[in-house]
Every structure is written in structure tokens, then in C-alpha cells.
Amino acid sequence: MAIVGNTYLTLKDKLAQTENGKAASAIVDLLAQSNSLIEDAVVRECNEGSTHKTTVRNGLPEVEFRKFYQGVNSSKGEYTQITDTTGMLEVYSQVDKSLADLEGDTQQFRMNEAQAFLESMNNTVQQNIFYGSKATNPAGFDGLAPRYNKISDDKNSIGYRVLNAGGTGKNNTSIWFITWGDLHTHLLYPKGSSAGLVHTDKGAQTATDSNGNMYEVYRDHFKWDIGMTVRDFRSTCRIANIDVDSLDSENAPDLLKLMVQAYHRINRFAKTGNTVIYCNDTIQTHLHFQAMNKTNVKLSVDDFAGKPVVTFLGIPVKCADQIRNDEKVVV
Numbered sequence: 001m002a003i004v005g006n007t008y009l010t011l012k013d014k015l016a017q018t019e020n021g022k023a024a025s026a027i028v029d030l031l032a033q034s035n036s037l038i039e040d041a042v043v044r045e046c047n048e049g050s051t052h053k054t055t056v057r058n059g060l061p062e063v064e065f066r067k068f069y070q071g072v073n074s075s076k077g078e079y080t081q082i083t084d085t086t087g088m089l090e091v092y093s094q095v096d097k098s099l100a101d102l103e104g105d106t107q108q109f110r111m112n113e114a115q116a117f118l119e120s121m122n123n124t125v126q127q128n129i130f131y132g133s134k135a136t137n138p139a140g141f142d143g144l145a146p147r148y149n150k151i152s153d154d155k156n157s158i159g160y161r162v163l164n165a166g167g168t169g170k171n172n173t174s175i176w177f178i179t180w181g182d183l184h185t186h187l188l189y190p191k192g193s194s195a196g197l198v199h200t201d202k203g204a205q206t207a208t209d210s211n212g213n214m215y216e217v218y219r220d221h222f223k224w225d226i227g228m229t230v231r232d233f234r235s236t237c238r239i240a241n242i243d244v245d246s247l248d249s250e251n252a253p254d255l256l257k258l259m260v261q262a263y264h265r266i267n268r269f270a271k272t273g274n275t276v277i278y279c280n281d282t283i284q285t286h287l288h289f290q291a292m293n294k295t296n297v298k299l300s301v302d303d304f305a306g307k308p309v310v311t312f313l314g315i316p317v318k319c320a321d322q323i324r325n326d327e328k329v330v331v
Contacts, residue, residue, distance in 0.1 A: 167243030181273030
């Protein structure tokens with residue numbers, strides 16, 4: 001499921017190829033510290049400006065055996081054309097010029113002061129990857145939850161990749177098996193842009209305080225154009241309706257059983273991508289405790305890049321802070 005040495009390009013990979021690659025990659029490093037998806041997510045350029053058209057296969061062509069001197073019927077697969085859009089996320093950061101000039105490294109001071117703004121952008125992007133909906137915010141993009149929002153027994157439907165953990169109240173969360181790749185789930189950036197993430201040094205500017213008095217500042221502009229597409233819904237799975245209040249009770253859902261089900265629902269479709277499991281810190285802590293049980297052969301704590309990471313059948317389990325504990329019941 002997880003491809004070793006794959007050639008899929010992440011956001012950092014794409015930014016490193018741009019004219020301002022070094023500075024942009026430094027920003028991505030800051031973003032990745034609080035958003036594990038940025039390390040994993042594959043990005044692709046939109047094929048139509050700020051929108052991306054793709055075809056999703058929802059049926060296979062029919063085939064048949066042929067006798068000598070006898071033809072076969074022509075056939076074609078069933079496709080649905082999907083159009084995904086990108087949203088524009090922008091913020092300005094500014095610091096008092098006199099204060100910044102007191103520092104030995106003015107640029108580094110400005111970047112340090114901008115971290116809060118970058119973290120806010122980061123949280124907004126991660127939240128939209130999971131919950132973004134153009135129906136409620138037309139300026140944004142559609143995330144995963146609005147797509148994986150129904151449960152079905154039809155193996156050919158997206159609802160078959162939504163598993164029910166049994167929660168019926170208001171304190172529910174989800175575990176996501178996301179497969180990143182050009183043929184799977186990937187992020188989007190507008191055609192011709194610098195991978196969607198742009199930092200502009202606006203230099204010294206005149207600002208006014210709350211009383212209308214003027215003073216000099218250094219101003220930075222951060223712009224992140226981003227969207228998402230799910231090319232093959234069969235390689236991503238959601239375990240929904242996990243009641244967080246019942247995790248330590250006798251009525252706790254059997255998360256490992258559900259995770260085994262999720263694994264096998266996507267496994268044969270995910271082999272050409274990179275699968276990562278995402279959950280919030282509540283679930284990650286719960287799984288970590290289970291991984292410490294030496295008789296548990298599905299979960300383990302492994303070393304990735306010098307850090308202990310919980311893995312499930314070899315797939316890393318990462319924390320995504322924006323996965324909520326108050327999700328509505330999925331039916």
C-alpha cells in the first residue's frame with residue numbers, strides 16, 4: 001500500500017522546483033510541523049486554470065472470450081466527469097519596523113512573527129481537506145467528508161468505503177485511510193502558479209494604529225491557492241461514527257476490527273499510491289495504548305525518521321488535529 005521510493009511530488013517537492021524554491025520550502029517546513037498531511041499529500045497542477053476536470057471510473061468494460069473466425073462486441077468502461085475547484089486563502093503579517101530592525105536577523109524575526117498567521121492558514125487548509133464544502137462556503141473547495149458521507153453495502157459505491165463504528169450521539173469522530181497519488185487522492189494548485197503557495201515581501205509600509213496615527217511596518221503577504229480531487233474513491237476509506245465517550249468503556253467500538261475491514265476494502269485499489277492513516281489525538285492516543293500491548297500484532301510502534309510512530313499493518317498512523325470529536329452521525 002505504501003510505495004517506497006515513489007516519484008509522486010508533494011507540495012514541498014514542487015515548491016523546491018520554483019524560482020523562490022528555498023524560501024518557499026522553508027515555509028512548507030513550518031507548515032508541516034503542525035500539519036502531517038503536508039508531508040504526505042501529492043499535488044498536481046489544475047488542467048483548466050483554477051479548476052480541474054478529471055474522470056472517475058465507476059464501472060469496468062465488459063469482456064468476453066472469442067472463438068476462431070468470430071468477433072466480439074465492442075465495450076467501454078463507465079466514467080463520471082468531475083470538476084474540482086481551488087480556493088484562495090490569503091493573510092497579511094506585519095511587524096513594527098523599528099522593533100524588527102533591533103534584531104540581528106530582520107528576515108528571520110519577521111518569519112518568526114508570521115508563524116501564528118501560517119499556523120492559522122495551516123489549520124484552515126487541514127480543516128477543509130476533511131470538511132470543506134462549497135455548498136456552505138462557495139469560495140473554498142470540497143473536502144473528504146462531504147464525499148464520504150453515506151454508508152452503503154454496494155461494493156461499487158463510495159458509501160462502501162464508509163464503515164460504521166456504531167456511535168449515535170453528538171461526540172463522534174472518524175479514522176481516515178487516505179491513499180495519495182496521481183490516480184488516487186491529491187491536492188490541486190492553479191495552472192501556471194508556483195505550486196499554489198506564494199510569499200510576497202511587501203517591504204516597508206506605512207500603517208495606522210487604532211487612533212489613526214501612522215507608523216512604519218514590515219509587511220508580508222501569504223497566499224495559498226489549494227483544492228482537492230479524489231480520482232479513485234475506492235482507495236480511500238472512512239471509519240465514521242466513533243463515539244469518543246465510549247473508548248474506555250465496555251461499549252467501546254472494536255477499532256482494530258474496523259481498521260482491518262478498512263484495509264481490505266481499499267487494499268487492492270491502493271497499491272499504486274501511498275496510504276496513510278489519519279485520526280485526531282484522542283484516537284491516536286487510544287491506538288498507541290493498544291500498540292503497547294505485546295500480543296497485538298496489527299498495531300506496533302515503529303521508528304520513522306528518528307521518531308516513534310504508531311503503525312497499523314505497516315501503515316503509519318498520523319495525527320490530524322482538525323478531525324473533530326463532534327461529527328454528525330453518518331448513515
